[in-house]
Amino acid sequence: MPFSNVSRDSTSLDALVVGAGFGGIYQLYTLVQLGFNVKCIDKAGGAGGVWYRNNYPGVMTDTESFLYRYSFDKEDLVTYPWPNNYLTRDEVLKYLTHVIKKHHLWSYLQFSTELICAKWSDTTRKWHVETSNGDSISTTYLFTAMGLHGKQNWPEFPGLDTFQGTITHTESWNVDHEARGKRVGIIGCGSSGVQVSGAIAPVVAELRCFIRSPQYSVPSRLRAISSLERTRINQRYGEIIQEQVSSRQGHGYPEPSTRTMSVSSEERRRVFEELWQQGNGFRFLYGGFSDLASDIEASEQGCQFLRDKIKAAVVDPATAALLTPQELFSRRPVCDRGYYEIFNRGNVVAVDLKKTPIVSFEKDGIITSDSVFHPLDMIVLATGFESGTGPYKSVRGGIHGRGGRRFDQHWENGVATYLGMFVSSFPNLFMVNGPQGSFGDAPRNIESEVDFLTAMIKAVQRERGDCVIECTPEAEAEWGLLCNKLAASETLVMKTKSWLTGANASNGSPSIMFYFGGLNSYRAILCDVAMDDYRGLTIG
Numbered sequence: 001m002p003f004s005n006v007s008r009d010s011t012s013l014d015a016l017v018v019g020a021g022f023g024g025i026y027q028l029y030t031l032v033q034l035g036f037n038v039k040c041i042d043k044a045g046g047a048g049g050v051w052y053r054n055n056y057p058g059v060m061t062d063t064e065s066f067l068y069r070y071s072f073d074k075e076d077l078v079t080y081p082w083p084n085n086y087l088t089r090d091e092v093l094k095y096l097t098h099v100i101k102k103h104h105l106w107s108y109l110q111f112s113t114e115l116i117c118a119k120w121s122d123t124t125r126k127w128h129v130e131t132s133n134g135d136s137i138s139t140t141y142l143f144t145a146m147g148l149h150g151k152q153n154w155p156e157f158p159g160l161d162t163f164q165g166t167i168t169h170t171e172s173w174n175v176d177h178e179a180r181g182k183r184v185g186i187i188g189c190g191s192s193g194v195q196v197s198g199a200i201a202p203v204v205a206e207l208r209c210f211i212r213s214p215q216y217s218v219p220s221r222l223r224a225i226s227s228l229e230r231t232r233i234n235q236r237y238g239e240i241i242q243e244q245v246s247s248r249q250g251h252g253y254p255e256p257s258t259r260t261m262s263v264s265s266e267e268r269r270r271v272f273e274e275l276w277q278q279g280n281g282f283r284f285l286y287g288g289f290s291d292l293a294s295d296i297e298a299s300e301q302g303c304q305f306l307r308d309k310i311k312a313a314v315v316d317p318a319t320a321a322l323l324t325p326q327e328l329f330s331r332r333p334v335c336d337r338g339y340y341e342i343f344n345r346g347n348v349v350a351v352d353l354k355k356t357p358i359v360s361f362e363k364d365g366i367i368t369s370d371s372v373f374h375p376l377d378m379i380v381l382a383t384g385f386e387s388g389t390g391p392y393k394s395v396r397g398g399i400h401g402r403g404g405r406r407f408d409q410h411w412e413n414g415v416a417t418y419l420g421m422f423v424s425s426f427p428n429l430f431m432v433n434g435p436q437g438s439f440g441d442a443p444r445n446i447e448s449e450v451d452f453l454t455a456m457i458k459a460v461q462r463e464r465g466d467c468v469i470e471c472t473p474e475a476e477a478e479w480g481l482l483c484n485k486l487a488a489s490e491t492l493v494m495k496t497k498s499w500l501t502g503a504n505a506s507n508g509s510p511s512i513m514f515y516f517g518g519l520n521s522y523r524a525i526l527c528d529v530a531m532d533d534y535r536g537l538t539i540g
């Protein structure tokens with residue numbers, strides 16, 4: 001277990017990083033390289049961020065293992081082992097621990113330390129931070145690497161507190177939550193719900209999946225990586241990463257320019273089948289045709305293919321119908337390890353919450369509107385997160401920018417950022433992997449942001465010393481318009497209600513959570529902004 005060993009002045013810092021996941025660790029690394037007096041805190045007991053917190057059965061990456069890692073350490077890329085094409089949570093944590101050790105970062109990390117309150121002072125030109133273990137820290141720069149999914153969505157089900165069995169959100173699942181042999185109810189079928197359902201179906205006495213909006217799920221096809229495959233990847237790792245950052249989606253698949261409707265129906269089916277066999281929802285969405293994620297007619301073709309797969313996989317026609325989405329494939333893709341097939345098991349039941357919503361939680365189960373009582377020993381809320389804005393709005397004592405302005409006030413009418421990293425009225429606060437950054441593979445998006453921020457600070461420090469860096473309201477407004485425009489022109493995300501548009505939970509005004517122009521164009525914008533003397537930012 002890591003321990004805090006901060007021997008530098010830890011109450012007056014150059015930079016404080018909040019969050020020790022992929023983003024926070026890399027941000028910390030680059031700031032240490034700059035020679036900053038820096039510290040990274042995390043409320044969890046160890047490193048990993050979202051991966052530390054999510055410990056439910058079946059949790060696994062949807063990005064392939066050869067890409068779900070940092071690219072900055074070229075030697076590590078070719079030497080660090082990864083047995084399978086996807087990573088389990090434990091493998092991700094082990095990898096991050098390895099990075100921390102290898103780059104001597106332990107002494108900068110302080111766990112079990114929650115950010116309680118942060119206040120910007122125009123007088124000191126610093127952030128003044130209070131933490132859960134009583135520390136008062138002043139810092140010139142505040143890096144918030146708090147992740148997109150740090151605030152759970154707990155819907156207000158009637159009688160929720162009445163239930164006397166075990167109840168957990170997927171993100172709070174821990175070793176005490178034993179599902180084996182129990183009657184379990186899972187509410188929600190996004191990435192978390194699908195993963196946990198598939199993992200526990202074979203070991204529980206009974207599984208009731210409460211489904212409000214069925215989702216398209218594509219098998220991940222978890223498999224071992226052969227040494228030949230590894231060698232081939234190693235031989236061209238540099239090029240692979242280069243191709244990734246030069247691509248739109250950054251998922252490591254070729255991104256064809258062929259439009260879905262430009263080929264015959266037989267050819268479409270052949271391509272869809274090939275993608276299905278290769279596996280992964282992202283590959284299905286982006287790896288076959290250029291417009292499956294953006295054109296309604298094209299999307300409908302992909303949807304029909306996936307609906308047929310559900311029909312073929314699920315024996316009972318009524319259950320298959322319940323599990324079949326009628327909406328477009330425009331949410332964040334879900335990947336599974338045999339999800340639809342679990343509904344052929346005698347111990348798994350799907351409950352249609354659109355037809356029969358939950359009426360109440362009882363002490364030993366759930367009643368739906370058709371008066372059916374569903375007896376349960378354990379309830380799993382796979383109900384997602386107040387994604388994007390939740391982690392910022394829910395800091396207990398608030399993050400108070402210029403004039404005491406808090407995020408819940410600033411984002412009252414929807415999220416507003418510049419480049420997904422800056423927020424007007426919040427000087428010297430830099431979001432790493434916050435809302436309105438680029439959509440796609442998290443490690444590469446994170447590296448893009450962190451490299452930009454660190455280069456900016458290096459340049460500013462060199463030329464002007466400690467400075468106050470803040471985006472203008474105009475730049476912020478323009479970025480919001482661009483994110484909205486791209487979401488409308490490049491995707492179909494506005495056609496469904498999901499966390500991509502902040503429309504999944506009652507966490508304020510829905511708004512577009514990502515820049516959907518592609519990783520390559522996002523990086524080009526960052527480069528252009530830097531070359532243009534950090535356009536959109538005031539530095540003084």
Ligand code: NA7
Nearest residue numbers: 155187188189190191192193212213332382383384385499
């Ligand atoms: P998601 O993808 O937001 O899924 C949440 C699920 O919970 C989804 O099926 C929701 O149905 C369902 N939900 C939410 N509230 C309710 C209520 N009140 N009643 C019934 N069902 C409800 O969260 P995940 O944790 O699966 O994944 C989040 C991201 O984490 C994922 O995309 C990865 O990036 C990692 P709805 O669609 O709203 O009808």
